[in-house]
Amino acid sequence: MSAEPMPQAFTAATPAPADMVPQAPLTYSRATRPGGDPEAMIRQYLPLVRRIAWHVHGSMSTIVEVEDLVQIGLVALVEAVGQAAEQGAQFRAYLQTRLRGAMIDELRRQATSTRGAMRRRRQYHAAIATLTAQTGRPPEEAAVARELGVSVEKLRADYVTAEAVRFEAIDDIYSDDLPWFADDTPDAFEQLAESDLRDTLIAAIGALPEREALVVQLFYVEELNLEEIGRVLGVGAARVCQIKAAAHGRLKKALAKKI
Structure with a gap:
């Protein structure tokens, strides 16, 4: 193929309308990545992080503070933004799965009880909430046991004791007036x-x-x-x-x- 111009190829061409011809000189810049500006994307999806954090906190655990879940979600968001170009139009669905998975993984790492215990704890609190809404007062053990379909002995052994251990900073709960911090050394x-x-x-x-x-x-x-x-x-x-x-x-x- 010849590299020489072919003037005869443009003999029948008509000029473009004047309003379609750019008046400013043409310039070229580096193409932007398909994912967009990372900082703008982080600001855009920050409300999604908080919404998922509140949902996970309300439905699965009260051991970890919601703000801690938000921080975990922010880390996952920053990591996910780097995959925005590869995900394309499916990025939002990918991000939701990534955020929820990161928060649940953190809850599992900090869990102090088994999945069965957590399930029984949810059933126990749900039964109490249902009976309280029906009667307007906290239910007795026998009523909760009937609601769950178990005996009172099993309720005490497997449901009431299914509460997870909660760890708190000593500086947050320490007080000289509390009996369990009292010094038993003779004065x-x-x-x-x-x-x-x-x-x-x-x-x-x-x-x-x-x-x-x-x-x-x-x-x-x-x-x-x-x-x-x-x-x-x-x-x-x-x-x-x-x-x-x-x-x-x-x-x-x-x-x-x-x-």
Whole structure:
């Protein structure tokens, strides 16, 4: 094929109308990608992210905050925008599946209960909502069990206890007034009182007669029984019991004076 112009090919051509001929000089620029501007697409589909996040949060879980689901959806949106050119007209349907899948995967990673437990939990709350709407008051266990078609024992064992474990930051729930954060360590006054009482008990034991002090030593420190102590002292177990009772009486009197 010749590269030379062929003037005869245009001899019969007619000029184009003046209004169709561009007046400005022709310029060329790089073609835009089929997917469009990524930032504009992110702004366009942000409401879709929030709508799906609220739907997943309301229908599947209250363990993860809805704003956390929105953040997960934003990450998935940014990743999906890179696939917009390949998806073409099906991008919105692809994006919906991608967003919902990312949120559900995150819920599964953070799940603290099995799927069966989550299903029973949903059934339990749905039964309570239905009965409450019918009667206008919270239902009793027997009514909920009838609604679910199970016994009260099974309701307590498999449905009421199906609530998932919820983890919260200690800084969000800590309070000095809450009993489960209270310190059970004795305060200074209690420690001082206990120290004085111990000193009194030691002094009272030291003031016991020799045989009574020996019985106390063998019984509470050496952990011998009455018969073994009797063999040490050369007496019967009944006599050892009498000596121990006398020692207890003296110690109680000494402590009573201190208290």
